[in-house]
Amino acid sequence: MAILREKVLEYSLRMSRSGMAPSTWGNISALDRGSGVVAITPSGMEYDSLTPSDICLLDLEGAAVEIGRKPSTETALHLAVYALKPEVGAVVHTHSVYATAFACARREIPVVNATLAAVVGGRVPVAPYAAPGTRELGLGAVNAMGGRPAVLLAAHGVLAVGSDLRAAYTVAEIVEDAARIACLAGMLGAQVELDAAETARIRTEYLRNYGQGE
Numbered sequence: 001m002a003i004l005r006e007k008v009l010e011y012s013l014r015m016s017r018s019g020m021a022p023s024t025w026g027n028i029s030a031l032d033r034g035s036g037v038v039a040i041t042p043s044g045m046e047y048d049s050l051t052p053s054d055i056c057l058l059d060l061e062g063a064a065v066e067i068g069r070k071p072s073t074e075t076a077l078h079l080a081v082y083a084l085k086p087e088v089g090a091v092v093h094t095h096s097v098y099a100t101a102f103a104c105a106r107r108e109i110p111v112v113n114a115t116l117a118a119v120v121g122g123r124v125p126v127a128p129y130a131a132p133g134t135r136e137l138g139l140g141a142v143n144a145m146g147g148r149p150a151v152l153l154a155a156h157g158v159l160a161v162g163s164d165l166r167a168a169y170t171v172a173e174i175v176e177d178a179a180r181i182a183c184l185a186g187m188l189g190a191q192v193e194l195d196a197a198e199t200a201r202i203r204t205e206y207l208r209n210y211g212q213g214e
């Protein structure tokens with residue numbers, strides 16, 4: 001599990017330094033489906049102070065695999081995703097500012113840029129409000145997410161998922177980027193959305209051809 005812990009730590013530091021998770025907020029996890037072990041960031045610790053052994057190891061019920069730090073208060077949110085979405089191998093939860101502004105306004109992020117169409121495949125939906133740290137938050141988020149890899153948590157932040165940490169982190173970055181662009185486009189007077197057919201075409205092309213085919 002050393003590699004899983006190191007990967008979670010690596011992306012936690014990236015998230016913190018990007019500004020998408022102010023102070024000690026936000027959290028990241030990754031699942032090893034073979035063993036059913038989840039590595040998740042600890043609760044309330046400064047990201048820059050973390051070492052791999054601070055990353056908590058849990059089973060899919062939330063029980064500690066190894067005694068260590070207290071896990072993130074959003075552990076139930078992460079575990080709900082793994083329980084209900086078998087294709088997901090990593091979860092990134094941020095409080096990134098522009099996307100959270102949409103979450104607070106309880107407005108979906110519109111598809112005004114092609115990158116959001118490619119990476120998310122449509123508007124970023126909004127889950128109904130549920131208290132932080134609850135299983136209800138996780139169930140509502142997964143339900144609202146549908147087939148998308150991201151959802152806004154009302155009055156709270158962003159949940160992004162992927163087959164691995166790199167994929168989930170990319171979704172979190174692109175959601176924030178799209179929220180900022182949509183906000184600025186709105187200030188310029190027009191949030192012109194791509195239509196559904198073009199959004200679907202861009203998404204298909206991205207899944208088929210983008211990257212180095214690793």
Ligand SMILES: [Zn+2]
Nearest residue numbers: 026093156157
């Ligand atoms: Zn949060």
